[in-house]
Amino acid sequence: xxxxxxxxxxxxxxxxxxxxxxxxxxxxxxxxxxxxxxxxxxxxxxxxxxxxxxxxxxxxxxxxxxxxxxxxxxxxxxxxxxxxxxxxxxxxxxxxxxxxxxxxxxxxxxxxxxxxxxxxxxxxxxxxxxxxxxxxxxxxxxxxxxxxxxxxxxxxxxxxxxxxxxxxxxxxxxxxxxxxxxxxxxxxxxxxxxxxxxxxxxxxxxxxxxxxxxxxxxxxxxxxxxxxxxxxxxxxxxxxxxxxx
Amino acid sequence: xxxxxxxxxxxxxxxxxxxxxxxxxxxxxxxxxxxxxxxxxxxxxxxxxxxxxxxxxxxxxxxxxxxxxxxxxxxxxxxxxxxxxxxxxxxxxxxxxxxxxxxxxxxxxxxxxxxxxxxxxxxxxxxxxxxxxxxxxxxxxxxxxxxxxxxxxxxxxxxxxxxxxxxxxxxxxxxxxxxxxxxxxxxxxxxxxxxxxxxxxxxxxxxxxxxxxxxxxxxxxxxxxxxxxxxxxxxxxxxxxxxxxxxxxxx
Numbered sequence: 001x002x003x004x005x006x007x008x009x010x011x012x013x014x015x016x017x018x019x020x021x022x023x024x025x026x027x028x029x030x031x032x033x034x035x036x037x038x039x040x041x042x043x044x045x046x047x048x049x050x051x052x053x054x055x056x057x058x059x060x061x062x063x064x065x066x067x068x069x070x071x072x073x074x075x076x077x078x079x080x081x082x083x084x085x086x087x088x089x090x091x092x093x094x095x096x097x098x099x100x101x102x103x104x105x106x107x108x109x110x111x112x113x114x115x116x117x118x119x120x121x122x123x124x125x126x127x128x129x130x131x132x133x134x135x136x137x138x139x140x141x142x143x144x145x146x147x148x149x150x151x152x153x154x155x156x157x158x159x160x161x162x163x164x165x166x167x168x169x170x171x172x173x174x175x176x177x178x179x180x181x182x183x184x185x186x187x188x189x190x191x192x193x194x195x196x197x198x199x200x201x202x203x204x205x206x207x208x209x210x211x212x213x214x215x216x217x218x219x220x221x222x223x224x225x226x227x228x229x230x231x232x233x234x235x236x237x238x239x240x241x242x243x244x245x
Numbered sequence: 246x247x248x249x250x251x252x253x254x255x256x257x258x259x260x261x262x263x264x265x266x267x268x269x270x271x272x273x274x275x276x277x278x279x280x281x282x283x284x285x286x287x288x289x290x291x292x293x294x295x296x297x298x299x300x301x302x303x304x305x306x307x308x309x310x311x312x313x314x315x316x317x318x319x320x321x322x323x324x325x326x327x328x329x330x331x332x333x334x335x336x337x338x339x340x341x342x343x344x345x346x347x348x349x350x351x352x353x354x355x356x357x358x359x360x361x362x363x364x365x366x367x368x369x370x371x372x373x374x375x376x377x378x379x380x381x382x383x384x385x386x387x388x389x390x391x392x393x394x395x396x397x398x399x400x401x402x403x404x405x406x407x408x409x410x411x412x413x414x415x416x417x418x419x420x421x422x423x424x425x426x427x428x429x430x431x432x433x434x435x436x437x438x439x440x441x442x443x444x445x446x447x448x449x450x451x452x453x454x455x456x457x458x459x460x461x462x463x464x465x466x467x468x469x470x471x472x473x474x475x476x477x478x479x480x481x482x483x484x485x486x487x488x489x490x491x492x493x494x495x496x
Contacts, residue, residue, distance in 0.1 A: 014493070015490060015491025023407040024405045024407050024411065076493065078490060101260065108260075
């Protein structure tokens with residue numbers, strides 16, 4: 001199988017304000033004129049080779065770099081060291097509340113999400129809008145409300161549906177399933193399986209080893225920004241569970 | 246992907262305009278009310294204060310509409326990265342798109358607002374000549390200047406959240422430091438430098454050349470504005486390039 005994503009020795013650092021300086025006031029009071037920013041390394045020398053059609057679960061404690069890894073692959077963050085090659089159409093990252101403008105209605109948000117995920121003809125877009133509202137199971141009335149009135153679950157439904165209907169080549173999911181109700185979770189799982197069967201590649205961040213085992217064949221475990229395990233999802237779940245023993 | 250980008254830019258502008266006037270019954274009319282209110286204040290209170298200015302209403306209005314574009318544009322850009330945090334974190338599109346499209350929206354409102362005000366200006370004695378075409382380069386240059394100032398503010402605001410507060414304080418002060426409602430030669434000689442080192446002074450000169458004098462912009466001030474814009478853009482670019490990679494962790 002051909003590689004669609006290849007990370008070689010990738011390290012990512014964030015620029016952080018030093019000593020908790022978040023305002024000019026702090027900046028002057030704490031007199032750290034020399035270097036207001038410092039680097040904080042979040043991912044250390046990650047090597048990763050993902051083949052077409054792989055379904056990869058990413059497990060790890062909070063703050064271990066899971067979301068950063070997804071964002072790096074999505075091209076939103078640039079690695080400080082190492083090389084990243086992607087040979088796949090990158091679709092928007094699916095994270096909670098990602099890309100949702102709370103002042104706009106569900107329909108308007110949907111239109112934006114579709115616009116950002118690909119260049120479709122007007123007819124296709126109308127068709128996709130219908131599919132999205134069907135999948136999200138949101139009523140016409142709900143979709144006309146500003147999304148700030150939505151519950152967390154409804155927001156997840158909206159963003160999830162917008163990405164899922166776009167037939168992505170690479171699907172990246174960052175802990176969004178947890179907030180939907182049981183029925184919607186099931187529906188999403190089915191859709192994810194469908195997308196994988198159609199040959200798409202999946203990167204799935206979750207805190208539930210069970211879910212990872214269910215959806216993914218391969219599992220990766222991260223801790224403190226380092227890859228500590230890469231193998232089958234069942235073994236990854238064991239490694240993950242051991243972290244908390 | 247590139248064809249798609251054009252579409253994304255269009256969409257973000259559309260979104261900005263939609264958001265701007267979404268929850269207001271008067272919508273776009275609000276953006277006209279602001280300069281109009283100020284105009285009325287200046288006309289009633291200061292109309293006899295500056296006898297040296299011929300046609301004071303036109304003098305004020307020509308400065309005022311451009312000032313509002315500047316002040317609104319920079320304030321909007323100051324918040325642009327913070328406001329779009331979710332989008333920045335989830336879509337792989339260049340981060341410069343956000344300020345670009347934000348200013349695009351402001352520019353459209355400004356141009357639309359210019360139409361009724363030019364009608365008013367016509368009755369105030371605006372010369373309708375081909376010289377008005379000089380507005381195109383003037384507005385273009387002014388927009389690049391606003392974009393650069395806004396990019397500096399917006400980038401720094403991600404790390405130091407009080408940059409926005411600071412700008413809201415400086416912004417009105419700059420209004421009074423710029424010769425918008427008063428003539429520049431009124432300023433006492435020893436304080437003249439304050440006016441002359443104000444970039445807006447130079448822009449107001451070329452704006453008034455076109456609107457108030459009905460001539461072409463003076464070459465001297467045009468060059469000044471060009472230099473000011475280039476230097477500001479360069480600074481903006483350097484600051485932005487230095488800290489853009491830190492945006493995501495600080496948003």
